[in-house]
Structure formats: structure tokens, C-alpha cells
Amino acid sequence: MASAAASLSTICTSLATHCSISHHNPKTPFLHSTSFPFSRTHSLSLSFQPTLSPRLPLPPKSSDTAEALSDPQSATQLVQSPPLQPPSWEPGLFAVVMVGGRQYIVHPGRWITIQRLKGAKANDKIALHRVLLVGTDTSCYIGRPVVTNAVVYATVEEQGLDDKVIVFKYKKKKKYRRTIGHRQPNTRIRINSIMGYQNYPKVTMDDIKDEEDKDS
Amino acid sequence: MTRIKRGYIAGKRRRKIRLFTSSFRGAHSRLTRTITQQKIKALVSANRDRDRKKRGFRSLWIHRINAIIGKNKKKQYNRYSNLLYNIYKGQLLLNRKIVAQMGILKGNCLRMIANEIIT
Numbered sequence: 001m002a003s004a005a006a007s008l009s010t011i012c013t014s015l016a017t018h019c020s021i022s023h024h025n026p027k028t029p030f031l032h033s034t035s036f037p038f039s040r041t042h043s044l045s046l047s048f049q050p051t052l053s054p055r056l057p058l059p060p061k062s063s064d065t066a067e068a069l070s071d072p073q074s075a076t077q078l079v080q081s082p083p084l085q086p087p088s089w090e091p092g093l094f095a096v097v098m099v100g101g102r103q104y105i106v107h108p109g110r111w112i113t114i115q116r117l118k119g120a121k122a123n124d125k126i127a128l129h130r131v132l133l134v135g136t137d138t139s140c141y142i143g144r145p146v147v148t149n150a151v152v153y154a155t156v157e158e159q160g161l162d163d164k165v166i167v168f169k170y171k172k173k174k175k176y177r178r179t180i181g182h183r184q185p186n187t188r189i190r191i192n193s194i195m196g197y198q199n200y201p202k203v204t205m206d207d208i209k210d211e212e213d214k215d216s
Numbered sequence: 217m218t219r220i221k222r223g224y225i226a227g228k229r230r231r232k233i234r235l236f237t238s239s240f241r242g243a244h245s246r247l248t249r250t251i252t253q254q255k256i257k258a259l260v261s262a263n264r265d266r267d268r269k270k271r272g273f274r275s276l277w278i279h280r281i282n283a284i285i286g287k288n289k290k291k292q293y294n295r296y297s298n299l300l301y302n303i304y305k306g307q308l309l310l311n312r313k314i315v316a317q318m319g320i321l322k323g324n325c326l327r328m329i330a331n332e333i334i335t
Contacts, residue, residue: 168259
């Protein structure tokens with residue numbers, strides 16, 4: 001949407017005010033055993049119907065192929081890795097966070113791709129402060145405009161580039177054509193946790209039910 | 217002047233274009249001159265539609281929000297315009313994409329928001 005320069009400036013401002021980076025100690029490796037890269041973000045660079053096409057993870061298959069060769073009956077059983085421990089936060093917890101000028105629905109334990117954060121290296125811890133909404137199965141903390149003291153903690157996984165886009169400028173009958181290749185830099189972050197929203201006034205489903213009973 | 221054959225120089229260039237156009241229908245992936253034209257048209261369309269995509273998605277989100285809000289309540293305020301007006305008045309920063317996605321994936325949350333901010 002914005003040109004590269006404009007997006008960089010918004011990143012710089014957003015970086016200054018809304019994110020804070022602390023450098024992670026590289027001695028402790030970041031385990032991905034419960035990796036579940038299900039992204040619910042609706043990025044404009046995705047295909048046509050992003051709401052219907054989640055990026056599904058490939059289950060780890062190094063152990064499975066050995067198993068399958070030895071025992072043909074277990075061919076139907078795909079995943080041999082230890083059962084995923086459900087994280088110990090509230091079920092259905094999500095937040096709407098604003099990063100890089102865009103808003104994302106964010107779940108703990110999953111990754112999203114955002115605009116490139118300048119100066120962030122792999123395994124840096126990041127705190128995102130612009131939390132617009134926090135929600136669970138039954139209740140919802142609506143930020144006006146921000147849920148105060150709510151923070152989303154994330155870790156930078158990778159600083160990469162988007163797929164190449166060919167920018168082709170062409171004027172017909174005027175012998176003007178220019179071909180430019182462009183790869184937008186991005187950062188992939190994994191969301192660790194959503195904190196700090198407990199003291200904010202919340203709305204629950206019970207309020208709606210009371211109102212509906214009153215009306216009808 | 218010595219005689220110079222042109223060899224495969226032009227062919228190399230056209231092979232790359234042909235690769236780009238390899239999945240097009242009919243003569244548009246077979247005949248050299250139409251291939252060059254179709255590649256140009258394809259890239260120009262891609263350029264133009266990258267901007268159109270943004271408009272298209274915004275329109276999609278607005279229609280979806282309208283549909284979901286219209287279903288929810290039997291009251292007077294069951295329209296997209298009312299919801300957006302109240303979002304701005306209540307100083308929420310949520311954009312249409314998020315509201316539309318929440319309406320599909322987390323319907324309860326959208327109902328709570330709508331109930332809270334629509335007076």
C-alpha cells in the first residue's frame with residue numbers, strides 16, 4: 001500500500017512507541033516442538049480467499065517414514081510426535097494487535113508475518129503494546145482505542161523477504177517499458193503470550209443475554 | 217564484412233517469455249508474437265490489480281460486516297453504517313478487516329462489540 005519509504009518511517013515510529021526489543025540470550029535455544037504455524041492473518045499478499053485458506057503445518061515426518069517402512073499398518077497414523085500440550089492460558093484467547101500499520105488477530109503459540117522490524121535479530125524478544133482488543137471464548141476486552149497495560153510478547157523468528165513481485169511499467173505506442181523486481185522485507189514473529197489485560201473492563205456474553213431477555 | 221548468423225540469441229530471449237506464458241490458453245502460449253504481447257498484458261494487469269486488490273478486499277469486508285450485523289439484532293441499528301459510526305464515536309481503532317474476520321471466526325466477540333457500542 002504505502003511506498004517503501006513511508007512504510008519504513010511508520011515502522012520506525014511504531015518501533016519507537018509501540019514495540020520494544022530486548023536481545024535474547026542466544027545460549028537458550030528456542031524449542032519448536034509445539035510448532036503450530038497456523039496463521040489467521042489476512043495479509044494482502046496472500047491468495048484470493050485468505051479467510052478460507054489457513055497455512056497448515058506439515059507434521060514432522062522424519063520418524064514416520066521409518067515407522068511406515070517397518071510397519072505398513074501404521075501408515076494411516078501420521079503424527080508420531082509427542083501429543084501437543086495445550087498451553088495453560090484461557091481457551092480461545094486472542095488479541096488484535098496493530099503492528100507496522102496493520103492489524104492482526106493474534107493467538108499465543110502461533111506465528112505471523114509483519115513488516116520488517118529494523119534492528120531485530122533472530123530470537124529477540126518483542127513486546128507489542130498496541131493491543132486493540134483482547135478476547136476469550138466468553139468475554140471480550142474492547143480497547144478504546146487501546147487496552148491499557150495489555151502487552152503481547154513475541155519472539156522474532158526470521159527476517160526474510162516476501163515473494164518477488166515484478167513491477168512492469170508500460171505505456172502503449174510510446175516505446176516505454178520498465179521492469180523492476182521487488183521483494184518486500186518482512187519479519188516472522190511467534191507470539192508467546194498475551195498479558196496485562198485483566199484489570200480492564202470487560203464485556204461478557206451474559207450482558208448480551210440479559211439485554212436480549214429484557215428486550216423480548 | 218564477415219557474415220554473422222544470429223544464432224540462438226533471439227531464441228534465448230523468447231524462451232524466457234514463453235516460460236512465463238506457458239500456462240495461457242490456445243495460441244497465447246504457442247505463437248511467438250502473441251506470446252510477447254500476452255506477457256506484456258499479463259504484467260500490466262498484475263500491476264494494476266495489485267492496487268485493485270486492496271479496493272476489492274475493503275469492499276468485501278464491508279459487505280460481510282453488513283451481512284453479519286444485519287443478521288444479529290432485530291433492532292433499528294442493524295446496518296454497517298451505524299456500526300462504523302459508533303466505532304468512530306467510541307474511539308475504537310479496529311479496522312474493517314478485523315471486524316469482518318471476527319464476524320466470521322469469532323461471532324460472539326462481534327456481537328459483544330456491537331452490543332456495547334451501538335446506543
